[in-house]
Amino acid sequence: STKEYICKKAKGQGPPPQPPTSGPGWNDKCGSWMADPFNDFCYLFNYLSMRTWAEARADCINQGGDLVSITDPFEQAFIHGVIQTTPTGISLWMGGHDSVTEGGWEWTDSSPFRYIHWNAGNPDDYFGEDCLSILINSGYWNDDNCQNKRGYICKRRGRTPEPPPPHDGFMTALVCQNSLAVIHCPEESVINIQSAFYGRKNDDTCPHFGESGGTCTVDGILPIYRERCDNRPYCVARAHIEVDPCPTVSKYLEIVYSCEQKVCLHGLGVEDGN
Incomplete structure (x- = not known):
């Protein structure tokens, strides 16, 4: 006779979950992820799933992206505007780290680390903090202990059809x-x-x-x-x-x-x- 069963897999392993293809929040550019209309990228905000920096990155990669990089003030404003509505937590993981060379900060998705938005006094490498998080209330960046369990933000490139041309300069x-x-x-x-x-x-x-x-x-x-x-x-x-x-x-x-x-x-x- 056939019986029902339950499967279990390790974090960040196995096929990624299949997102919905319609319904509230779904869009052509990013699917179930959130789209920034002024760049080519999509964002997934994981507020409640608390993971270490490495676990968070593994989950983002498993879903076709990476931990978020922020490369200009417009992207910073978009991210901060979204996370200000976060229901809980102090900060969220981003993709910055200086684990290769102390003080040599880089993004995991290989974006140039030129734009910065450090919190006052950071980075301070307090007890070997090598991973980057963004403070929810202020939006400033903080070097953080990679083993802390936090929510996180994933980023990937979206489907970008050619936008309609401006009309009469507007x-x-x-x-x-x-x-x-x-x-x-x-x-x-x-x-x-x-x-x-x-x-x-x-x-x-x-x-x-x-x-x-x-x-x-x-x-x-x-x-x-x-x-x-x-x-x-x-x-x-x-x-x-x-x-x-x-x-x-x-x-x-x-x-x-x-x-x-x-x-x-x-x-x-x-x-x-x-």
Whole structure:
């Protein structure tokens, strides 16, 4: 007779788990991982699975990625914006280490270790700390004991179809409900918000949240994002509002913006947004 059975495998071994191919949070670029719309990468935030640095890296590799590297301030802002909502913990593992040469920090995915965001007094190599973690509250980096058990962040390259060209010099950022995006402009230019909409106008945008039908417009979004983003090189846009006038309708945030040269704004005397 045939009996049911239970299998067990070691951490980080065996075939990786198969992610879903649809449903809330799924996207074409990254599947079930979180996409940063302004780079080619995908991120998996493991808050509750506590592992040593080596165990965390093995799990990331098993899922087709590696522990996260942070290579510029825009990626730093995106990561910090996400982990600020972490329900527990002090810090999360990243892919930096100086285990080969003390003080010679490098990323496990071979990205250049040029951009840094150290916490005050770090790295201090306190009792031989050779692995890198990011502090959840502040976003600053800390050299850490590799044997500590922490949550961790994985990173991999996503599927990146060619984006649509800007129209009339304006770009559009689309963010599905309860997701984040970092809006940013090239060096020596700043954001100029043209319009901002939060709600739902059609069924085609963010369709994987479309279990509930209907349309909705949340008032007062444009002044919020003009204050938050105008005349800054980058800002974080989160598709969420505390008091939701239409909670049964799944929503998205649509921001139309342009990147203006700093010198133009200063010459016109509009640095303060007036």
